[in-house]
Amino acid sequence: MSEFNKEAFYKAVYDLVKQIPSGFVLTYGTIALLCGRPQNSRLVGKAMSQAPQEVFAYRVVNHIGRTVPDWAEQRVLLEAEEVTFKENGCVDLKKHIWRGYSTK
DNA sequence: CAGTTGACTTGCA
């Protein structure tokens, strides 16, 4: 039976986010996909909301590069990591999307 | 225990 533990998913998300190098970002959908739940992108966000400070939650953005609805510090932290932001407030995913899990 | 909400994604226009 395919029992899915939220705890395992959360741990996988945290472990993955912790591995993100500076200057790179990842989308919730990508994280959810790598954790084996492409449809649970919301759970990734929910996990991040409960994530401890030892997790680089600020390196996680949504699929257009938009930051968290109510987290002004995130942009500052990303800018400090040489992450470029566009005038519309979106991160340049084309340059900063992390591919460490699958280098081609 | 049913309904609403949310740090989201995808598809269509």
Add this chain to the structure above:
DNA sequence: GTGCAAGCCAACT
């Protein structure tokens, strides 16, 4: 890229 609608699942009310 932007806007609207539908889908998805856990947590909250």
